[in-house]
Amino acid sequence: MQVTALHLRDFRNYARADAELDERLTVVAGPNGAGKTNLLEAVYFACTGRSPRTSTERELPRHGVGVARVTLATRGADDVEHLIEAGFTPGEEKSLRVDGAPVDSLLAVAERPLVSVFLPDRLELVKGAPSGRRAHLDSLVAAVWPARAGTRAAYSRALAQRNALLGRVKAGVSSLGSLFTWDAELARHGAQLMADRSSVLTLLAPFFEARGADLGLPGDPSLEYRPRCASSTAEGLRAELGERHEADLERGFTAHGPHRDDVRLIHAGRSLRSYGSQGQQRVGLLALLFAERDLLRAERGRLPLMLLDDVMSELDSLRRELLADLLRSEGQSLVTTTDLDHVPGGRDPGTTVIEVSDGTLSPAAWRAVA
Amino acid sequence: MFAPPVNRLITELARFPGIGQRTAQRLAFHLLRASDEEALALADAIREVKETVGHCEICFNLATDPTCRICQDERRDGDVLCVVEEPSDVIPIERTNEFRGRYHVLGGALSPIDGVDPEDLHIVELLGRVSSNGVREVVVATNATTTGEATALYLADAMRERAPAVTVTRLASGLPVGSDLEYADEITLGKAFRGRREL
Ligand SMILES: Nc1ncnc2c1ncn2[C@@H]1O[C@H](COP(=O)(O)OP(=O)(O)OP(=O)(O)O)[C@@H](O)[C@H]1O
Ligand SMILES: [Mg+2]
Numbered sequence: 001m002q003v004t005a006l007h008l009r010d011f012r013n014y015a016r017a018d019a020e021l022d023e024r025l026t027v028v029a030g031p032n033g034a035g036k037t038n039l040l041e042a043v044y045f046a047c048t049g050r051s052p053r054t055s056t057e058r059e060l061p062r063h064g065v066g067v068a069r070v071t072l073a074t075r076g077a078d079d080v081e082h083l084i085e086a087g088f089t090p091g092e093e094k095s096l097r098v099d100g101a102p103v104d105s106l107l108a109v110a111e112r113p114l115v116s117v118f119l120p121d122r123l124e125l126v127k128g129a130p131s132g133r134r135a136h137l138d139s140l141v142a143a144v145w146p147a148r149a150g151t152r153a154a155y156s157r158a159l160a161q162r163n164a165l166l167g168r169v170k171a172g173v174s175s176l177g178s179l180f181t182w183d184a185e186l187a188r189h190g191a192q193l194m195a196d197r198s199s200v201l202t203l204l205a206p207f208f209e210a211r212g213a214d215l216g217l218p219g220d221p222s223l224e225y226r227p228r229c230a231s232s233t234a235e236g237l238r239a240e241l242g243e244r245h246e247a248d249l250e251r252g253f254t255a256h257g258p259h260r261d262d263v264r265l266i267h268a269g270r271s272l273r274s275y276g277s278q279g280q281q282r283v284g285l286l287a288l289l290f291a292e293r294d295l296l297r298a299e300r301g302r303l304p305l306m307l308l309d310d311v312m313s314e315l316d317s318l319r320r321e322l323l324a325d326l327l328r329s330e331g332q333s334l335v336t337t338t339d340l341d342h343v344p345g346g347r348d349p350g351t352t353v354i355e356v357s358d359g360t361l362s363p364a365a366w367r368a369v370a
Numbered sequence: 371m372f373a374p375p376v377n378r379l380i381t382e383l384a385r386f387p388g389i390g391q392r393t394a395q396r397l398a399f400h401l402l403r404a405s406d407e408e409a410l411a412l413a414d415a416i417r418e419v420k421e422t423v424g425h426c427e428i429c430f431n432l433a434t435d436p437t438c439r440i441c442q443d444e445r446r447d448g449d450v451l452c453v454v455e456e457p458s459d460v461i462p463i464e465r466t467n468e469f470r471g472r473y474h475v476l477g478g479a480l481s482p483i484d485g486v487d488p489e490d491l492h493i494v495e496l497l498g499r500v501s502s503n504g505v506r507e508v509v510v511a512t513n514a515t516t517t518g519e520a521t522a523l524y525l526a527d528a529m530r531e532r533a534p535a536v537t538v539t540r541l542a543s544g545l546p547v548g549s550d551l552e553y554a555d556e557i558t559l560g561k562a563f564r565g566r567r568e569l
C-alpha cells in the first residue's frame with residue numbers, strides 16, 4: 001500500500017498544498033515553523049481520522065477558516081487507486097470518506113496504509129510513565145489482530161464499574177455482595193488482555209533485538225513484559241483480586257491488575273528508561289517502531305507508512321547512515337528535517353525532497369490537481 | 371430562543387434516547403406544523419400507554435392485565451425461564467421462534483456506575499420463582515456488554531447457592547461482543563439460543 005499523493009486544504013498553516021510522495025523515502029525539509037510537522041500530522045489525520053499530537057481538533061483548520069480537509073491518493077497491491085479523505089469542521093462530526101463514500105471510522109479501512117509515527121514527544125514512550133507504553137502495546141495488539149481491539153476497552157469498562165462499586169461500598173450505599181461478580185468480570189477481561197500483550201511481545205521481541213542491533217543500540221537490546229499479576233488465568237486473577245478486597249475498599253479503587261502492567265526496553269541489562277542516554281532512548285524508540293513494522297509485515301503482510309518527525313537531529317553520523325539505509329531498503333516513509341545535510345544522501349539527485357516554507361510546498365513537488 | 375411552550379417541548383423530546391438537541395427541534399417543528407388532530411393523537415397514545423400498560427406481576431414483562439400474555443399462555447413451558455434485561459428484549463427472542471419457555475425481566479443490569487445494585491433488579495423475585503416452581507433451566511440472555519455479562523455471572527452464583535439443581539445457561543457467543551439483544555437479528559439470535567452453554 002502506497003500513498004502516491006496528498007492534498008491539503010486549510011489544514012494548519014496550509015491554505016492549499018499538494019505533493020507527490022516517493023514510493024520509498026520522501027524528505028520534508030524546511031526551517032523552523034515552516035509547516036513540516038503539520039504536513040506529517042495531515043497525513044496521519046487522513047489515515048486515522050485523528051491527530052497524533054493533539055486531541056483538540058479545533059486547532060486543525062487554518063486560522064480564520066472553518067473547514068480543514070486532507071485527501072490522500074493511495075495505491076494497493078492490485079494497482080487500483082483510492083482516495084481517502086478526512087475533513088474537520090468545528091462543532092460537527094468529522095467527515096471521513098473512502099472513494100467518496102462516507103465511513104464511520106478509518107481504522108478498519110483496507111484502502112489506507114497503517115501508519116507508524118515518531119514525533120519528538122513520543123520519546124515519552126521510552127522515558128515516561130508505564131501508562132503510555134500500555135496504551136501503545138494495546139494499539140499494537142489491535143493493529144496485529146483487529147478482532148482483539150475491544151479487549152482493552154472492555155477491561156477499562158469493567159475496571160470503572162468495579163471502582164465505582166468500591167466507592168459505593170466505602171460510602172455505605174452498596175453492599176459487598178456483587179464485588180465478587182465484578183472481580184470475575186474484571187479477571188475475565190484482564191486475563192485476555194494479559195494474554196494478548198504477552199503474545200504480541202513474544203512476537204515482537206526478536207524483531208526488536210535485530211532492529212536495535214541494526215540501528216546501533218549496543219548491549220543486546222531486548223523487550224520484557226512486566227505484568228503486575230502473578231497468575232495469568234482468569235481464575236488466578238480473580239483470586240488475586242479477592243485477596244485485596246480490604247485494601248481496595250480502604251482506597252476506594254482497584255490497585256491491582258493489568259492496568260498496572262509495564263513493558264521494559266532493555267539494553268546492556270538495564271532499563272533504557274532509567275539509564276539510557278537521550279540518543280540511545282531515541283534509537284530505542286526507532287528500533288521499537290521498526291520492529292513493529294517487521295511484525296505487521298510478518299503477521300498481516302502490510303508495511304506501515306512511517307512518519308518520522310525531526311528524527312535525525314540528535315543522532316550521530318553513523319546512526320543517521322544506519323537509519324537512512326533502513327528507510328531506503330523497504331517500505332514508505334516521510335522524514336522531516338531542518339537541514340538536508342542531516343539526511344545522508346539528502347542532496348542526491350535521486351532523493352525525493354519536498355521543500356516547505358511558510359505553508360507552501362516547493363514547486364518541485366507541486367502538481368496540479370485534476 | 372423560542373416561546374416557552376416550544377422550548378419545553380424540545381426539552382422533553384431531547385430526553386429520548388438517541389435524540390439530540392437538533393433532532394428534538396426538528397421533531398418539535400414537525401409537531402407544530404401537524405394538524406391538531408395528528409399531534410393530539412400522539413399525546414393521547416402516550417397517555418393511554420401510561421394509564422393502561424404496567425408490568426406483569428410474575429415476570430415483569432409489559433402487561434395490560436395483572437399478568438402478561440406469555441405468563442397467561444398455558445402452552446408455554448414453565449420448566450425453562452429466559453432472563454432478559456428489559457421488556458424490549460423479549461420481542462427479538464420471540465421472533466426467533468426458538469424459545470417456548472417463559473420469561474423473567476430484570477429491569478436493567480448491574481452497573482455500580484449508574485448506581486444499579488442487585489437489590490434494584492428483580493433478582494429476589496427470580497430466585498423465588500426458580501426455587502419454588504419446578505424450574506429446570508434458566509437461560510440468562512442479558513446483553514453481551516460488560517454490565518450484562520456481570521449480571522449473568524451474579525445470577526449464576528446466586529442460583530448455584532439458592533437452587534443448585536437448576537441448570538443455568540448463557541446464550542452462545544454468536545452475538546457480537548458488546549451488543550444489545552434488542553438490535554441482534556433473528557438468525558444470529560436464533561443460533562445463539564440453540565448453542566447456549568452452561569454457566
Ligand atoms: N490552525 C493553524 N492555522 C494557521 N497556522 C497554524 C495553525 N496551527 C499551527 N500553525 C502554525 O504552523 C506553523 C508551522 O508549524 P509546524 O509545527 O509544522 O512547524 P515545523 O516546520 O515542524 O517547525 P519545527 O522545525 O520548529 O518543528 C507554526 O508557525 C504555527 O504557528
Ligand atoms: Mg516540527
Ligand SMILES: [Zn+2]
Binds near residue numbers: 431441
Ligand atoms: Zn409475565
